[in-house]
Amino acid sequence: MDKINKTDEELKYCYKYPHPSVTTDCVIFGFDGTKLKVLLVQRGIEPYKGRWAFPGGFMNMDESAEEGALRELQEETGLEGAYIRQFHTFTAPQRDPRERVITIAYYALVRMQEVKGSDDAADARWFALDEVPQLAFDHDQILRKAEQALRQLIHFEPIGFELLPEEFTIKELQNLYEAILDVRFDRRNFYNKMKRLEMLEQMDETVNPSQKKEAFLFRFNRAKYEELKQKGFRLEF
Amino acid sequence: MDKINKTDEELKYCYKYPHPSVTTDCVIFGFDGTKLKVLLVQRGIEPYKGRWAFPGGFMNMDESAEEGALRELQEETGLEGAYIRQFHTFTAPQRDPRERVITIAYYALVRMQEVKGSDDAADARWFALDEVPQLAFDHDQILRKAEQALRQLIHFEPIGFELLPEEFTIKELQNLYEAILDVRFDRRNFYNKMKRLEMLEQMDETVNPSQKKEAFLFRFNRAKYEELKQKGFRLEF
DNA sequence: TCAAAAGTGTTCGCTATACACCCATGG
DNA sequence: CCATGGGTGTATAGCGAACACTTTTGA
Numbered sequence: 419m420d421k422i423n424k425t426d427e428e429l430k431y432c433y434k435y436p437h438p439s440v441t442t443d444c445v446i447f448g449f450d451g452t453k454l455k456v457l458l459v460q461r462g463i464e465p466y467k468g469r470w471a472f473p474g475g476f477m478n479m480d481e482s483a484e485e486g487a488l489r490e491l492q493e494e495t496g497l498e499g500a501y502i503r504q505f506h507t508f509t510a511p512q513r514d515p516r517e518r519v520i521t522i523a524y525y526a527l528v529r530m531q532e533v534k535g536s537d538d539a540a541d542a543r544w545f546a547l548d549e550v551p552q553l554a555f556d557h558d559q560i561l562r563k564a565e566q567a568l569r570q571l572i573h574f575e576p577i578g579f580e581l582l583p584e585e586f587t588i589k590e591l592q593n594l595y596e597a598i599l600d601v602r603f604d605r606r607n608f609y610n611k612m613k614r615l616e617m618l619e620q621m622d623e624t625v626n627p628s629q630k631k632e633a634f635l636f637r638f639n640r641a642k643y644e645e646l647k648q649k650g651f652r653l654e655f
Numbered sequence: 656m657d658k659i660n661k662t663d664e665e666l667k668y669c670y671k672y673p674h675p676s677v678t679t680d681c682v683i684f685g686f687d688g689t690k691l692k693v694l695l696v697q698r699g700i701e702p703y704k705g706r707w708a709f710p711g712g713f714m715n716m717d718e719s720a721e722e723g724a725l726r727e728l729q730e731e732t733g734l735e736g737a738y739i740r741q742f743h744t745f746t747a748p749q750r751d752p753r754e755r756v757i758t759i760a761y762y763a764l765v766r767m768q769e770v771k772g773s774d775d776a777a778d779a780r781w782f783a784l785d786e787v788p789q790l791a792f793d794h795d796q797i798l799r800k801a802e803q804a805l806r807q808l809i810h811f812e813p814i815g816f817e818l819l820p821e822e823f824t825i826k827e828l829q830n831l832y833e834a835i836l837d838v839r840f841d842r843r844n845f846y847n848k849m850k851r852l853e854m855l856e857q858m859d860e861t862v863n864p865s866q867k868k869e870a871f872l873f874r875f876n877r878a879k880y881e882e883l884k885q886k887g888f889r890l891e892f
Numbered sequence: 893t894c895a896a897a898a899g900t901g902t903t904c905g906c907t908a909t910a911c912a913c914c915c916a917t918g919g
Numbered sequence: 920c921c922a923t924g925g926g927t928g929t930a931t932a933g934c935g936a937a938c939a940c941t942t943t944t945g946a
Binding site for chain 1: 666667673674676716717718719720741755811
């Protein structure tokens with residue numbers, strides 16, 4: 419169960435009662451314009467060597483869990499100050515076969531375009547949500563909980579801000595909502611709703627590659643959103 | 656900062672790197688028919704001796720955080736198998752002046768009537784939400800976060816089940832929703848909405864003490880609720 | 893010239909909201 | 920007999936859901 423004595427190592431941090439190790443793990447969500455994706459890293463060591471897992475690591479004693487998660491995220495993706503959110507702490511006694519480890523799990527919403535070493539890196543890769551392989555440890559469970567949490571948050575916050583590029587088409591926005599909520603919307607109703615809400619600002623540029631017809635680009639009107647939210651409004655679908 | 660050497664104690668649990676202590680704390684919500692309340696205990700020892708705080712304690716190495724929280728809850732209130740839910744883990748490095756302690760926070764929804772040693776116990780007392788004094792540690796912050804989490808959950812789950820007695824009046828149900836969401840509803844619209852949803856089962860008994868007119872008692876029709884939920888329905892206000 | 897994608901309405905039914913009336917009870 | 924609280928109904932505005940027409944462009 420718990421290894422009290424580790425042979426031939428320096429064991430200089432001693433306590434009267436046993437303490438678990440504490441890690442942070444980060445489910446990094448991205449959006450490619452069509453599908454929701456997560457960034458996984460392949461484990462190079464046992465246990466679960468070769469399996470994919472979420473990036474994460476031990477929390478330092480002089481940082482909060484959030485600071486730790488942001489540090490790990492920076493190390494993995496190069497992103498500074500990404501949008502992250504704590505959603506659950508996983509504590510099953512046997513979740514790590516080596517010793518007692520609890521993990522404080524965060525999810526991050528990032529723009530895939532801004533993440534270095536994307537699709538082709540050997541040890542870090544984006545996976546579409548429906549193509550995620552079996553993961554290390556209890557990370558399957560962590561992913562399910564992260565999806566749930568994301569689905570909840572979207573009812574209260576305009577998450578699109580963080581996952582989409584500055585400028586995007588209405589169709590991309592709709593794809594995003596459909597991917598997160600796993601539903602289908604009527605194209606025209608979605609458009610009408612967005613227009614009524616007045617949260618989108620239409621750009622002059624209409625460029626859109628590789629389609630039949632050119633599409634307008636939009637950007638979020640964050641000020642307008644904050645104003646609506648203040649008045650007790652909630653973004654709902 | 657971190658005490659590596661505690662004098663004249665047995666320090667038999669040793670690690671290569673420092674480990675934080677891990678506790679669970681539980682925000683226990685109750686409802687008296689009018690106001691939302693929380694159960695606090697008064698600290699008998701330093702630090703923060705005399706201050707009120709949420710019940711909680713160290714997580715054992717052979718139990719999950721949830722089991723730990725349930726155990727603490729049972730010890731404090733005598734309640735078995737209460738409805739609890741993890742909502743956040745608090746990790747600020749200095750949140751405990753003695754040593755590094757992180758706490759996994761839960762809230763519990765209980766029926767005040769079923770909790771022993773209620774309003775008059777010396778070291779445990781119910782406080783209305785707007786009468787909570789300044790708390791120990793970072794528990795003020797924990798309370799705010801718990802309220803937020805409760806307010807979120809009420810949009811997706813019929814929390815009334817857990818906080819109200821088996822039988823209740825419509826007015827009590829309305830008071831509960833108003834207390835949690837901090838809004839006011841029109842009495843007649845609330846009644847109509849409940850009627851349309853068909854989630855309430857009217858009892859024959861109409862007893863209601865100390866009022867001008869007798870009021871009907873209702874109970875939740877849990878089966879009906881589950882059925883609606885299955886069809887993608889969400890309880891909203 | 894045809895298929896596919898995008899911009900823009902219109903209609904209808906339901907629900908949220910505002911509001912009114914009657915009944916019972918205790919002072 | 921009136922003030923208070925509780926049960927029940929009705930009218931209206933606005934939103935969600937279903938649905939249609941036009942335009943552009945590449946094959």
